[in-house]
Amino acid sequence: MRIPFLGGMCRLEIVCADTVRLLNTLTNAQLQMKDVVYRNDLTVELTIPASQYRVLKEIADKQGANITLLGKKGIVNSLQTLMKRPVLTAFFLLLFLATCYLPSRILFVSVEGNTTIPTKAILEAVENCGIRFGTNRRSIRSEVIKNTLLQQIPQLQWAGVNTVGCTAIVSVKEKTVSEKQEDTEQRVSSIVAIRDGIIQDCTVLQGSSLCTVGQAVKAGQTLVSGYVNTGLLIRGTQADAEISALTARDVEIIAPKADKGRGDITGISRKYSVKFGKNLINLYKDSGNPHTECVKIYSERYLTLPGGFRLPVALITETVYYYEITEKTAVSSEDMQWLEQYAEDYLQSQMIGGQILSRVTKTEPIDDAYYLYGKYACRELIGKSKFEDTLLKDDRNDGTNRKL
Amino acid sequence: MRKSNLITQVKQADPLCKAPLVELTGDSRVVVENHLGVLAYAAEEISIRVKYGNILVQGDGLCLCELSRDQLIIIGTIYSVQLYRR
Numbered sequence: 001m002r003i004p005f006l007g008g009m010c011r012l013e014i015v016c017a018d019t020v021r022l023l024n025t026l027t028n029a030q031l032q033m034k035d036v037v038y039r040n041d042l043t044v045e046l047t048i049p050a051s052q053y054r055v056l057k058e059i060a061d062k063q064g065a066n067i068t069l070l071g072k073k074g075i076v077n078s079l080q081t082l083m084k085r086p087v088l089t090a091f092f093l094l095l096f097l098a099t100c101y102l103p104s105r106i107l108f109v110s111v112e113g114n115t116t117i118p119t120k121a122i123l124e125a126v127e128n129c130g131i132r133f134g135t136n137r138r139s140i141r142s143e144v145i146k147n148t149l150l151q152q153i154p155q156l157q158w159a160g161v162n163t164v165g166c167t168a169i170v171s172v173k174e175k176t177v178s179e180k181q182e183d184t185e186q187r188v189s190s191i192v193a194i195r196d197g198i199i200q201d202c203t204v205l206q207g208s209s210l211c212t213v214g215q216a217v218k219a220g221q222t223l224v225s226g227y228v229n230t231g232l233l234i235r236g237t238q239a240d241a242e243i244s245a246l247t248a249r250d251v252e253i254i255a256p257k258a259d260k261g262r263g264d265i266t267g268i269s270r271k272y273s274v275k276f277g278k279n280l281i282n283l284y285k286d287s288g289n290p291h292t293e294c295v296k297i298y299s300e301r302y303l304t305l306p307g308g309f310r311l312p313v314a315l316i317t318e319t320v321y322y323y324e325i326t327e328k329t330a331v332s333s334e335d336m337q338w339l340e341q342y343a344e345d346y347l348q349s350q351m352i353g354g355q356i357l358s359r360v361t362k363t364e365p366i367d368d369a370y371y372l373y374g375k376y377a378c379r380e381l382i383g384k385s386k387f388e389d390t391l392l393k394d395d396r397n398d399g400t401n402r403k404l
Numbered sequence: 405m406r407k408s409n410l411i412t413q414v415k416q417a418d419p420l421c422k423a424p425l426v427e428l429t430g431d432s433r434v435v436v437e438n439h440l441g442v443l444a445y446a447a448e449e450i451s452i453r454v455k456y457g458n459i460l461v462q463g464d465g466l467c468l469c470e471l472s473r474d475q476l477i478i479i480g481t482i483y484s485v486q487l488y489r490r
Contacts (some may be wrong), residue, residue, distance in 0.1 A: 024441035027473055036468030038447050046471075 008050040008074020009034075011068035016065035019044045025059055050074065105137040107166040108309050109180070114172050118153055125152045126161075126170055133277040133312040137163050161279030167309075188236035188388040193217045194352075195382050197245030207239030217245065223383055236388070243383040244354065251343045253372040257365070262295075273316040275300070295321045336363050337371045347376055354380025424454035433469075434461055435480040436437055442468075442476070450478055457490040 013094040017021045019042065026033060033197050048056055048162040050072065082089050109131060111119045129148045131140060142161045148171070149159040158173040190207065199215045211217060224239040271285045297319045303311040340361055347356060361374035425437040434460060436452055443451040443458060450466050452459045466480035 020442050020445050023468075023471060027441060027471055030473055033471040034469065036445075036471050038445050038467070041446075044445070046468075396443065 005268070008072055008077040008082070009047050010044065010072055011035075011047050011052050011070040012056070013039075013043065013045050013068040013070055014060060014065050015043050016060070016063060017042065017066075018063075022060065022063055022065055025063065026056060027053055029068050031056060033118065045070070047073075050077075064310075065268060070169075092306075092367065102166065104137055105166060106131060106137060106140070106163065106168045107133060107168065108200040109168045111170045111172065112175075115174060117153060117172070117174060121153065122149075122170060122172060125149055126168075128152065131168050131170075135168075137168075140168065150211075187238075188220050188226040189238045189385045190388060191228040191239045191241050191243065191383040192386045193219055193221045193223055193243075193245075193382045194384045195219050195247050195249040197243050197380075197382050199223075199243060200379060201242070201244045203242045205240040205242075206237055207241065209241070211243070217382075222386075223314075225386055239385070241383055242381065244379055245358075245382045246377045247354075247380055249347055249378055250377045251347060251372070252347075252376045253339055253343055253365075253377065254369050255339060255372075256369045258327050258368065259327050261328060262293075263326040265321050265323045267322040269320045269322075271318040271320070273318070275312075275316055277312045289294075293325050334388055336370065336372075339363060339370060340374070341372050343372060344376075347378070349379065352381040352384075354378050422455060424456065424459065426459060426485060426487075428482065430481060431482045434482060434485060436476045436478070437474065439476050442471075447480075448481045452476060454487075456487070458488045460484075460488060462486075 005245045014022065019038075020323050023033070023036065031048055031052050034047040037046055050158060052185045057067060072381070082092070107146065109123060109126060109280070111122045111126075114122060126149065129145045131145065140161055140163060145161050146159045150156050156172050157175045157177055160171045162169045162171065196215070196218050197219060199213050202209060202223070204211055204224055204354060207226050208228050209224050211221075211223045215222065223243050224241040226237050226239040228237055238348055274281045274283065299317045299319075300318070304313045305311060340363070342360070342361075344356060344359075348402075356376050356378050358377045361372060363372045365371070419485045422438055424439060425435075427435040429438075436454070438454070439444070439459075440453040440455065441457070443453050445451075445468070447466055448462065448464060450461045450468070452482075461478055461482065461484075463483045464481040466478055468476065470477040
């Protein structure tokens with residue numbers, strides 16, 4: 001079956017001595033004419049299918065009529081006209097492909113239901129599962145993603161993924177922290193040693209003392225137990241004690257003789273990049289930086305639609321500040337006591353509480369630095385609370401309370 | 405008997421076969437079927453030859469919207485449609 005109008009239509013102007021006779025001849029020749037407009041006694045305009053143009057021309061030539069082609073219409077002619085404009089054709093083709101492609105893809109990912117877990121962490125985990133910009137909606141398997149998310153983020157109790165349009169909504173539910181773990185006041189605790197030392201003083205306020213003055217203890221050893229044997233039963237408490245001991249500490253410090261510092265800024269340069277998802281497109285040529293004396297500031301600006309949807313397209317700006325290098329002496333050779341003072345201050349900051357009793361230090365210059373090695377005898381508090389996992393406070397072992 | 409032959413016989417038996425059929429829609433459209441050609445064509449008057457004579461359509465801004473062997477459609481402001489018997 002032939003569709004006569006598929007090839008397009010031709011708009012013609014015919015100048016003829018007898019237009020009526022010509023029209024009748026064309027009608028008898030089975031031509032289908034449309035929009036026959038009378039201009040004057042000699043001129044008429046009409047539209048015919050392009051496939052019948054040859055027949056009309058033969059008839060018109062026989063009758064001595066002049067034919068002027070005013071224009072063409074139809075799909076084929078429109079396509080031929082469009083092909084003469086390649087940029088517009090490419091744009092329409094791109095638009096068509098985008099219309100077909102985008103509705104089946106994930107463009108946005110949103111997270112709901114999280115309170116303590118950061119959204120960024122969940123999004124990264126989801127991205128590792130394969131849900132990212134441009135992922136096919138049909139390839140998302142909620143069960144697989146749920147299992148992967150629960151494995152990657154142990155704090156999650158449940159997770160699911162739904163797709164609404166081009167948005168993937170990740171719904172999560174976090175685990176509730178049990179009151180038993182939160183309420184530390186109800187747990188039994190003991191005092192343990194955090195360093196090796198010799199006990200000098202032991203004041204137990206609560207609990208059972210397991211050490212005596214003059215006893216050498218090792219780090220991790222229990223000094224005061226939280227379980228108190230009252231004779232009839234063993235009661236769990238929170239041990240409280242002040243235990244000081246003689247300890248030995250070693251310190252090594254290396255300080256440079258000279259320190260390089262930043263001077264005045266000598267220049268600023270900026271480099272721009274565009275980030276599509278994980279793909280980075282640099283808008284500059286040379287990626288290397290021959291200058292080492294510089295500071296680089298990296299900033300990302302994501303495109304955000306009205307309503308809060310953040311597109312995965314970002315403009316990245318790298319601003320490089322170049323500056324002069326100035327050298328200054330950090331530690332002078334005449335002022336070596338500064339190092340010793342620094343070492344003692346450092347030691348004090350490392351103690352819970354205590355003092356330095358004696359010290360043996362050795363200082364010497366090496367290459368571009370000064371080296372300090374010191375051995376310090378200290379008297380410090382070495383007790384630290386440690387929660388026991390077995391019994392709760394005030395639990396008894398007489399069989400009346402079996403909360404284990 | 406083949407189906408196509410049967411249809412041909414039925415058509416030949418039609419009493420209105422080749423008889424002109426004029427249909428006026430409002431005052432802006434005239435459809436003429438089974439015409440025998442155009443006798444005169446102007447924006448104010450179109451004359452069409454039919455089996456029994458001529459049909460004269462008078463009006464303003466007349467235009468042959470469609471012209472084929474089977475039918476003819478005139479659009480414009482129609483004032484009158486008259487049949488002149490031979």
